[in-house]
Amino acid sequence: MAGWQVGIDIGGTFTDIVASLGAEFRTAKVPSRAADPVGSITAALAAIGLAPGDIGDLVHGTTRVTNAIVEGRLEPVTLLATEGFEDIVEIGRQSRKDLYRLEVPPKPAPLVPRERRIAVAERMAHDGEVLRPLEALEAAVDAALATGSRSIAIALLHSYANPAHEAMLAERLRGRVPYLSLSHQVNPEAREYERTVATVLNAAVMPLAAEYLAKLRAELPATTRLHVMHSAGGMASPEAAAARPLLMALSGPAAGVAAAAAVARETGEAAVLSFDMGGTTTDVALILDGRAEITADARLADQPLRQPMVAIESIGAGGGSIVQHGPGGVSVGPRSAGAEPGPACYGRGGTEPTVCDANAVLGYLNPRRKLGGTITLDAGRAAAVFAPLAERLGVPVVELALGVLRVADATMARALNKITVERGVDGRGATLLAFGGMGPMHAAGLAATYGMTRVLVPAASSAFSALGCVAAEMRYTQQRTLRLAGENFDAARLATARTALIDELAAPMLAQGIARAALAIEETALVRYRGQSYAVDVPLAGPATGAGLGAAFEERHRALFGFASGEAWEVLGLRIGISAPRASRIATPPPAAAPPVPTATDPCWFAPGAPLPTPRYERATLAPPHRIAGPAIIEDDWSTIVVPPGWVAAPDAAGHILMLREVT
C-alpha cells in the first residue's frame, strides 16, 4: 500500500508520527532513540503498521540543527571578508542583551576567532559598482585553505548588490574544501554583521546536516521522497536543506504552527492564536486568514539567523515550570523541572512544585490513567510538595494550586498581548488553538484570563508537529535587497530580479518532478518611505508598475499605521515564496455518533471551597452533535482537555473540539 504521506517529528523525548492516505489517517508517539534517528523513524512507522516501502513522501521535522546552534556544537569555520571589515563578526551591533548583569558578557563570543578571519582585497559599492577589483585572489584562497577548516564562509561587503567577487572566490575553492557557504546565497540582504553571522552559522552546521540527511536518505527506499520541515513552516528538499541547513533552525516549532495554520484554513477561523505549551516553554504565534506571520529577524542563541521564519513568541513558562515565592507574591518559571526529573506528580524524583503539579492537585489529571501508557500520575505527591508553601502563605493547598494557575495564565496572557498589539490586532476576538503536552489543559483558563471566548483543540493535538509535517506545503522563500526608487521606477530591474529569484526557488521543485504549472508563487515587495529603516510588506501580483506599486504601498501603510504621507518611497527588496500543493488530508474521520458516556466522575476544583463532581470522557468517543457542558475533562493517552464551568465543548466532524465560553 504505497503512497502514504508521512510526517515525523523527532523530539528530545518522543518521536511523533502522523500518516495519511486518502481518507485514512494514523498517528502514534514512540520514545526517541537519541543516537539512532533512523531507528526512531522505523519504530514510529511500525507503531502505525507501516513499512518504509509504504511511504510516498516523508516529511521530517528535526531539532538537530537547532540543538547544535543552541549547544554550540559547531564546525570550526574560516571566514573570507572584505579587507578592513574582517572584525565585523566580533564587533557586531555592540548592544547588549542584559542591561544589568555585569557578570554576563555583553555579547556571545565571536563565531570565528581572529586567526581564521582572512582579508580579501576587494570592494563593492551599495549599488553593485566595483570600487576595487578583486586582487590577490590566490593568496586569499591559499590562506583560507591553510587554516585546515572543512567549512569556509564567504561574506563580502555589498555582495547582495553584486555577488561577482564571492562567486570568483567560490569557484577557486569548490572541490578543494567540502563545505562552502556564500553570503549572497544564504541571505542576499543588506546589514553586513547579520549576513556574515548567518553565513558563518550556515557553514558551521553544514557538515552535520549533510551527513545526517545522507544517512537518512541511504536507509530509506529509493521510492520514498524525503523532505525536511523548514523554519517558515514549509517543506524543503534534502538537497536544498543540505546547502542551506540554517533553514531548519526552527524546524520543530514551525511544524506546529504550520499545522495550526492548516487547521485554521480548514475550519475557516480568520484570526487564530496558536498556543503550544510544553514542559519548559510556551510558544505562541498569530495566524491571520490561515497564514502565520513570517519574520526574517528571528534569533537563536543570541545570534541573528536572517532566514524567513514563522514569527513565534517564546516564554519560559511551561508545565514543568517551578513555582517560586518571592517578596510579595507567587511567580512561575523560568526555572523548570524539565523532562528529568519532571513534575513531582510524575514520581520520578521531582521535589519542587510545578504548574503541572497544580493541575494534579486540582484533580484534572486522571490518577487511573498512565500518561503515554508509562507514567502514573500521583496527585498525593503533588499536594505534598505544595504543602510547605501553602502553610507559609496560610492558604489551603487547593487554593494555592488555583493561584498558581492564575499566575501562569497571567504570564502567558502577556505573550498573547505582545504578539497581537504589536501588529495592531485585538487578540480577544481570536480563537486560541491549543496543542502541546499542556496546551489543552490550560487553554480555557488562559482564554478567559485574556478575554477570549473561543478555544479550538485540534485533532491529533499531541502529535501536532508531525501533523504539521504532513499538512505543510513544499515551500521555499527568499528575500533580496533591491533598492529601487519610486520616481522613474525601474520596472525592468524589478522584473529581472523577480524572474531570477523565481527560477532559483523553483529549481529544486522542478528537479523533484513537479510541473512548473503546479507551482503557486507568492510575491511581496518590501516598500518604505525614504528615511524609514524598515519596510512594509506589499503583496504583488505579477510584474508591477511604479504607479500601481506606489498606490498599493500607500493603502497598506494607511491600513497598518493610520496614515499615508505621499512622500517619496522606494522598494527596499523583494520576497518570493514558491509552493507546491500537497494532496494530504489532516483530519481524522469522525467516529460513530453515539452520545458520550463518562468513564468516571471525580471531584475537581475550579474555585476555592468545594470541588465539583466532574465527569471524564474518552476523547475518541466524542462526535457531533453531542456537546459537553463544563465542568468536564476530556482525555486521551497523551493529553487532558479541561472544560471549566461556563464553557461548552463541541466536537466537530473532523475530530477537532471547539470550546465556547458563555459570556455573562
Place this chain on the structure above:
Amino acid sequence: MSHTDPFQLEVLRHALTAIAEEMSFVVMRSARSPLLREAGDLSSALTDATGALVAQGRDIPVHLGVMSFTVGAFLGRVPAERLRPGDVWFTNLPELGGNHLPDVKAIHPIFAEGRLLGFAVSLAHWADIGGAWPGSYVAAATESFQEGLRLPPLRLFTADGPDAEKIAVIMHNVRGPAEREGDMLAQVAATAAAEQRLLALCATHGTGTVEAAMAALHDRSEAAMRAAIASLPQGEFTGEDFLDDDGPGGAPAAVRVRIAVGGDHATFDFSASDDALAGPLNTTPYVTAAAVYYAMKAIAGPEIQPNGGCYRPLTVITRPGSLLDPPATRPLVGGNHETSQRLVDAIFRAFAAAIPERLSAGGSTTAGLLIFGGAGRDGAWKTLYEPHGGGEGARHDRAGVASARVHLTNTNNTPTEIIEAEFPIRVIRHSLRRGSGGTGLHRGGEGAEREYEVLAPELSLTTMFERRVIPPWGLAGGGPGAPYRCDLHHPDGTTEELRGKANLMVRQGDRVVLATSGGGGYGEPD
C-alpha cells in the same frame, strides 16, 4: 492588602506591565519619525494617583529615573483639582522631573469611580524640539534657550478634543512640524489605550483591588531594594570621576559622591560635585537618581522590578547650583547620556576597594556620538546619528569584551551597508583597535576604529563623546584603557584632532577616523 491575595498581585503585575508595554507598541506603530518607529527611543509608564511609578513598558534606566518623578513634580505645578477625565498634558521641562528638552512627556490622568486612580505617561524623544541646530543637539550651546522650546505643563487635549491654538504654537517652533504632530498624536493614542485597558482591569478585579496592588508593588520593589542595599558593606564610601571638559573647553569637571550605607538604607550625596558648567553637560537630579538606581541594580539586585518603590530606601542629594542641579538657563542636552555615565563611574569607584569582585573596571561610558548632517543621495536633508561602543571593563573572573555598550547606554551601531546606501559617506574601515584594552590579570576589552570618507561637497559634523582626556579606569591594580581619539584627515595630507564636543563642517575627501576607548583592566598583571 485588603482586597488581594498572594496570587492576585502577580496577576495584576503582569496585567499592569502589559498595559505599559502596549503603550510602547502603540507609539512605535503610529508615530511618524524613525527615531520612535524604529529606534524606539521612548518609554511608557503607569503611575498611581500621587505620581509614583507602578509599571514601565520597557526598562530604560534613564527614563525610569525621569518618569518616577515627572508626575509628582507636575502635580506640584498643576493641582489635581484641575485635572479632568480626557485631559492630556504635555511638558518637557528638565527641572520638572525631566532630563533634556527632546524627551517630551504626555501625561494622562485616569479616573475611576469618580476619583483619580493614576496616570498614563508616554515619553518620546522628538527628533527636533527647535533651537539653534537641526535635531536640537547643540554641542556648543551655552544657554538652554539654544537647545529648543521649553514646555511647561500644557493641557493640549481635553475630552472635547485638541486645543488647536496651543498645539500650533508648538508646531510653529519645531522643525518637521507634520512629523512632530504625528508623534504627538501617537503619544496621545498610547495614553488613551492605557486608560481603556486600566478601566477594564478595574471592572474585572475591582478598583480597590487595583489600587491595593499598585501599593503592594511599590512595597515589593522597596523590599527588594532594601535587600540589595543590605547586601552591601556598611559604612561610608567616596568616589569621584571626571568629565573631559565643560563642553566649550576648559579643565575636566568633577562629579563626586559620598555614599553612606546603613542597614537597608543608603544615602548618595553628590553635593561635592563641581558647579554648573557653561556647556551642555549639566544634568538634573532625576537623571542623577536614575544613575543611582542603575548602579544599585547592577551591583546588588538585577531582579528588582522597576517602580517608584525602588527609591524609598535611597536618599539622593544634589546641590542646587551644581552641574547635577543647575539653574534652569543652563544647557544640558548631553548630560542625559554623558554625565549620567560619569555618575555610575563615580559610584563604582566609591565601591572599588570594598567589593571589586562585584564591579567591572571602567568601560566606554559615553554615547561616543558622531552626528553627520547634510543632503542625502536623494537631495533630502538627512542625519546620521551614530553612537560608537568601546571596550568593556574587565572583571575579577574574565577579560572585558571588545566593542560593547556599557551601563546606561545600549544603542546599536549603523551597518556600513546602510550608511553607504543612504548617506554620501563611504566607510573605509571598521575594525577592532588592537591593544587598546587596559593591562591586568584580565585585560580590558578592545575599542573599535571606524573611518568615514565624505563624498558630498559638504556635511555638518557634531561630536559628543567623553573619555578622550580621562581614560577608562583600571580596577584592583589593572591599567587604564586607551582613550578616545578622533582625527580629521584632509585631502591635502594635513590632520587635525577633533574635540569631544564640537560642531563643524567637513568637506568632500575629508576622512574622519574615530578610535573608541579600550576598557580598564582588572588586577595586577602576572
